[in-house]
Amino acid sequence: MTKYVIKRLLGIIPTLLIIITVSFFIVRLAPGGPFDGERNLPETIKRNIEAKYHFDEPLLMQYGRYMFDILRGDLGPSYRYKDHDVNFYIFESLPNSMILGVIAISISVLFGISSGILAAVKQNTWADYLGMAFAIVGISVPLFVIGPVLQYVFAVKLQWVPTSGWYTVDGNWITIILPAITLSAANFGTIARLTRSSMLETLRSDYIRTAKAKGMKSSTILFKHALKGTLLPIVSYLGPAFAGVVTGSVVVESVFRIPGLGKFFVQSSFNRDYTLIVGVVIVYSVILIFMNFIVDILYSLLDPRITYK
Amino acid sequence: MLNKKTEKKPQATNQFNQAVAGNSLTRDAWRRLKKNKMAVISIFIVVIYILLAIAAPILPIYPYDEIVLDHQNLPPSFTQNAGTLLLEKRLADLYTQAWRSGSLEVSEAEEEMLWTWIDANETNKVWDYMLEKGEQMSADGSFTFSATDQRRIERLEEKLMSELKVSIKSLWYTDPISNEREKLSSLTTEQLIDLYLDLSGTDIDTLKDQYTREIEQQLLRGIKDQNPELPDAEYQQMLEREIERLSESRFDSLIKSNILTKITNQIVNDANSHLGQMATDESVLFPVKEEISLNDTISAEVEASRINERIYYLGTDYQGRDMLSRIIYGGQVSIAIGFVGTITSVLIGIILGALAGYLGGKVDYIIMRIVDIMYGLPYMLLVIIAMAIFGRNILNLFFALAIISWLTVSRMVRGQIMSLKNQEFIEAARSMGASTWRIIFKHLVPNSLSVIIVFSTLRIPAFIMTESFLSFLGLGVSAPFASWGSLVGDGVGSMALYPWKLFFPALAMTIFLFAMNFLGDGLRDAFDPQSKNQL
Amino acid sequence: MKKNTNKGSAPLLDVRNLQTYFKTDEGIVKAVDGISFTLGEGETLGIVGESGSGKSVTNLSIMRLIQSPPGKIVGGQILFEGKDILTLSEKELRHVRGNEISMIFQDPMTSLNPFLRISTQMIETILLHQKMTKKEALKKSIDMLKLVGIPAAEERVHNYPHQFSGGMRQRVMIGMALSCEAKVLIADEPTTALDVTIQAQILELINELAKKLNTAVILITHDLGVVAGMCDTVCVMYAGKIVEKAKTEDLYASPSHPYTFGLIQSVPRLDKAQDGKLYSIEGQPPNVIDLPECCPFHPRCNKKMDICTYKYPPVKKVGENHEVACWLYADEKEKSST
Numbered sequence A: 001m002t003k004y005v006i007k008r009l010l011g012i013i014p015t016l017l018i019i020i021t022v023s024f025f026i027v028r029l030a031p032g033g034p035f036d037g038e039r040n041l042p043e044t045i046k047r048n049i050e051a052k053y054h055f056d057e058p059l060l061m062q063y064g065r066y067m068f069d070i071l072r073g074d075l076g077p078s079y080r081y082k083d084h085d086v087n088f089y090i091f092e093s094l095p096n097s098m099i100l101g102v103i104a105i106s107i108s109v110l111f112g113i114s115s116g117i118l119a120a121v122k123q124n125t126w127a128d129y130l131g132m133a134f135a136i137v138g139i140s141v142p143l144f145v146i147g148p149v150l151q152y153v154f155a156v157k158l159q160w161v162p163t164s165g166w167y168t169v170d171g172n173w174i175t176i177i178l179p180a181i182t183l184s185a186a187n188f189g190t191i192a193r194l195t196r197s198s199m200l201e202t203l204r205s206d207y208i209r210t211a212k213a214k215g216m217k218s219s220t221i222l223f224k225h226a227l228k229g230t231l232l233p234i235v236s237y238l239g240p241a242f243a244g245v246v247t248g249s250v251v252v253e254s255v256f257r258i259p260g261l262g263k264f265f266v267q268s269s270f271n272r273d274y275t276l277i278v279g280v281v282i283v284y285s286v287i288l289i290f291m292n293f294i295v296d297i298l299y300s301l302l303d304p305r306i307t308y309k
Numbered sequence B: 001m002l003n004k005k006t007e008k009k010p011q012a013t014n015q016f017n018q019a020v021a022g023n024s025l026t027r028d029a030w031r032r033l034k035k036n037k038m039a040v041i042s043i044f045i046v047v048i049y050i051l052l053a054i055a056a057p058i059l060p061i062y063p064y065d066e067i068v069l070d071h072q073n074l075p076p077s078f079t080q081n082a083g084t085l086l087l088e089k090r091l092a093d094l095y096t097q098a099w100r101s102g103s104l105e106v107s108e109a110e111e112e113m114l115w116t117w118i119d120a121n122e123t124n125k126v127w128d129y130m131l132e133k134g135e136q137m138s139a140d141g142s143f144t145f146s147a148t149d150q151r152r153i154e155r156l157e158e159k160l161m162s163e164l165k166v167s168i169k170s171l172w173y174t175d176p177i178s179n180e181r182e183k184l185s186s187l188t189t190e191q192l193i194d195l196y197l198d199l200s201g202t203d204i205d206t207l208k209d210q211y212t213r214e215i216e217q218q219l220l221r222g223i224k225d226q227n228p229e230l231p232d233a234e235y236q237q238m239l240e241r242e243i244e245r246l247s248e249s250r251f252d253s254l255i256k257s258n259i260l261t262k263i264t265n266q267i268v269n270d271a272n273s274h275l276g277q278m279a280t281d282e283s284v285l286f287p288v289k290e291e292i293s294l295n296d297t298i299s300a301e302v303e304a305s306r307i308n309e310r311i312y313y314l315g316t317d318y319q320g321r322d323m324l325s326r327i328i329y330g331g332q333v334s335i336a337i338g339f340v341g342t343i344t345s346v347l348i349g350i351i352l353g354a355l356a357g358y359l360g361g362k363v364d365y366i367i368m369r370i371v372d373i374m375y376g377l378p379y380m381l382l383v384i385i386a387m388a389i390f391g392r393n394i395l396n397l398f399f400a401l402a403i404i405s406w407l408t409v410s411r412m413v414r415g416q417i418m419s420l421k422n423q424e425f426i427e428a429a430r431s432m433g434a435s436t437w438r439i440i441f442k443h444l445v446p447n448s449l450s451v452i453i454v455f456s457t458l459r460i461p462a463f464i465m466t467e468s469f470l471s472f473l474g475l476g477v478s479a480p481f482a483s484w485g486s487l488v489g490d491g492v493g494s495m496a497l498y499p500w501k502l503f504f505p506a507l508a509m510t511i512f513l514f515a516m517n518f519l520g521d522g523l524r525d526a527f528d529p530q531s532k533n534q535l
Numbered sequence C: 001m002k003k004n005t006n007k008g009s010a011p012l013l014d015v016r017n018l019q020t021y022f023k024t025d026e027g028i029v030k031a032v033d034g035i036s037f038t039l040g041e042g043e044t045l046g047i048v049g050e051s052g053s054g055k056s057v058t059n060l061s062i063m064r065l066i067q068s069p070p071g072k073i074v075g076g077q078i079l080f081e082g083k084d085i086l087t088l089s090e091k092e093l094r095h096v097r098g099n100e101i102s103m104i105f106q107d108p109m110t111s112l113n114p115f116l117r118i119s120t121q122m123i124e125t126i127l128l129h130q131k132m133t134k135k136e137a138l139k140k141s142i143d144m145l146k147l148v149g150i151p152a153a154e155e156r157v158h159n160y161p162h163q164f165s166g167g168m169r170q171r172v173m174i175g176m177a178l179s180c181e182a183k184v185l186i187a188d189e190p191t192t193a194l195d196v197t198i199q200a201q202i203l204e205l206i207n208e209l210a211k212k213l214n215t216a217v218i219l220i221t222h223d224l225g226v227v228a229g230m231c232d233t234v235c236v237m238y239a240g241k242i243v244e245k246a247k248t249e250d251l252y253a254s255p256s257h258p259y260t261f262g263l264i265q266s267v268p269r270l271d272k273a274q275d276g277k278l279y280s281i282e283g284q285p286p287n288v289i290d291l292p293e294c295c296p297f298h299p300r301c302n303k304k305m306d307i308c309t310y311k312y313p314p315v316k317k318v319g320e321n322h323e324v325a326c327w328l329y330a331d332e333k334e335k336s337s338t
């Protein structure tokens, strides 16, 4: 097991290396980057950047320095703001995104799995149809449509929730609901459908028939025998689900004006704050890679057939 | 299996005299698909969308990029034309003003209701109500407008009647000596400048100043569109660089189009003043076609129609552009990117997957490592960066999307080919000396085709969503082009006041995505051999 | 272990005119179409027939384990101790399953839950039907595993199924089914995954335990040799129907249906060297979708008559407890009644 964990951890290294290398060159070669002499950055920012990246040194040396800094967790100065460096801005906005992301993924997993199971057990009843209707809406309707429509109905028309605001800013937790629902819709849909078909397949399997033949209660069969096998595909979907949440948060934070990393990311890519963009991507990538790692471990714990080689 | 030809045989029977149907996967799948009602409906919907997208240029809709500033944010209507709507808007406004100033009296209860609306920021309701109430009161004579208001309304009515949309069908130059006619645009820039100087009576230096300034502004606008939200100093610098980079001929053509625009404007002005009279006294029936000559040498064929007679079925956007037309053209862009993008990415996926699967060994290892690593990356973010760096246009968007979405296809194809590789017919082909490429594309790929087609159908909506997602953020398609995503994005900001700008594009897009998803699901169920026994 | 069934009293299990159909895309599969048999206490019944003849479906129907949809038991009765299983409530059914009738499934590779330890699966089975503590149940599981010949059962009992070979899994299945101590044991080709020496051992084991506990056994097999050694009565199935039913000795002594005859002929036997060639029945068993009203065996039958091609033969008694469905034995009246 330890060996497996170490092996997986080692597997992360090339991905990280690629991300850092690509970002190094993006910062250097992007139009309007620091090598571009014509660019007139404010003097303070220019000095910051030059001091940071040692442009007079050979490229390889700069690369090493860059890598070292990033591994240390220092993402450098901003191209746009002179008061603080990238780390500051990221750590200011990251918690907001985390709150939103964690709630959204919990909603989609919890509701997705339960409505998927319900739909499978009550196959071809209204519970099944209703659950799957919601699921297909979640899958088919893009979140940048769901978000504004929810906002229109519940904030503008019914006025049940304020049109904008965010928990960490005004302490009003109700402002979390709409963004979280919006962000969870797509994953909810996929997980619900995945659970349903996986559960149906499991229920058809020979070992469930064996359990039935033993005279076990259906509830015991469901939770003791069928659940584990059903959950496996859902666990492997969690990786893409996290990625979806990260991408989706970019839109959701823009629509609901949440001061999170995603909104920040869009802003900085509009005004070409390269170090900030790269910083955000690195943070996101590390989170995603870490999540995928956890999912892998979780999977191998769930499935006894996986051997840790 | 998909394109395997099944020969027509006389109906075969078995020992029990039962008809034996040929067992073709395609026919089986097709039959199952036809049984799936949702999938069949979806096919129809998708076909209609595609036809609309293709036929967009010949549909009787207003140009999607024509800005009519007077027609900003008009609500959707099937019966009332833009003029009526504008008039109503003004009337509602006037009635409301009359109520506020006390000249129009309402009952106590109404007063209260109106104020609750105002407090709740629902001015729309106030206007609607006042319009209805006012019209009713005017009709039964209990209210009349003041003389000034009356005049205002008349003036507006007149304006609405007389305002014309003049479009130039063709521009001609007649040589004064030979009397030969040719297209104005086929003249050289120098000739055009001379003509214009003649026409306007300005001297060459003033004109030069004028067009240089205008061209600079035009370039600057372009830069700002591509890179919003930069400080002015930076724009100035980018502009200077752009001008430096401008080639001689490009500059020449910019001047030419500038002069042409000037001439056109003059013709439009002429036509407006000339035809405007006819429009007010209703002496002719619009639309009309007319030949207009500026002087002996320049003439044009114009078409004029009453612009306020337009009916906007789905309303207009913040620049007075027709939403219906924008949604159709937006669909064109979205669907095209969806289909072409999917095809491109699937082709890349097939080639790389086939190579990896067939050649195995090092090639396989390298390709699959790349796929693994790319899977680990938050690719949407990379696309966003790419769009930010390389600029926002459809082509960049398209490449950025295609390059990241071949991963799954390549894995699938590789898997398929690995399992097919050792089957007899491949062995047979190899023993007959077929080359590697030939084997891959003649035998292996067609055999995995059905799986690929099903997968691609499922990919299209995802591709469209991704494109729209970027356009929504303002990182995809940029004005004057539209895609569903950018339309929704435009509508979001003002949804409280103008909900149609959000809902119609959102609805159009959602219906299509639903249909594509149902179709994809249907195809998958139909082709999935496993579901054959589990039905 | 051949022993006399106690005639007179009602049989333990009485299947009457059972019909189980599957609805598929291609049409209705009449997997089991009107079969009847009885099983007395302590009796061993063999069911033989080619692959696809409906043996497994018959027995799954008895347990009401037919996957629905697509399957459905559309007719007949299954009387267990006088009560019709088909009308039992969910709860009563649970009592019958495992407790009264237990089953060894055909496919050992997939019939054990891959996510649960063998011990978990065995203990839950035992606890379900017997009052004892978990510890005792574990001990009993280990005993059962030892009984079916799993080496180092004390340790292996905590393994997962994938750590067992196919044959070992089959034996675990058998151990599990036997641990129920049910009145009827249905064994669906229990030895297909085993090599010959083990096969004999396992069958011997089933035989012994059945005798000890006075368990009635339904043994499904392709192997007529096994049938001869173990069963009191044999049913021969063809295309969802029982074509011949007899005491084992009678069946071997005077196979009446041409199909049975063929089957017995095709058993390779050392004592009767048949000029070096193995006998086999020509042709394939029919697809049981939308079969016309005829004898399904007629295309392969060497004694085919005209009537076979359009009418199903009536069941005829040709001896004591010996029934056969073949036109060869019908009287003229029946043949001409169409």
Ligand SMILES: Nc1ncnc2c1ncn2[C@@H]1O[C@H](COP(=O)(O)OP(=O)(O)OP(=O)(O)O)[C@@H](O)[C@H]1O
Binding pocket: B533, C022, C023, C024, C029, C030, C031, C049, C050, C051, C052, C053, C054, C055, C056, C057, C058, C067, C070, C071, C106, C288
């Ligand atoms: N779930 C199902 N759906 C459709 N048809 C089925 C299903 N299960 C069984 N059948 C059909 O029922 C018939 C009888 O199958 P059954 O499994 O009883 O055969 P069998 O006699 O046990 O064969 P074997 O010796 O191979 O185990 C077959 O034609 C089979 O195709």
Ligand SMILES: [Mg+2]
Binding pocket: C055, C056, C057, C106, C188
């Ligand atoms: Mg079977």
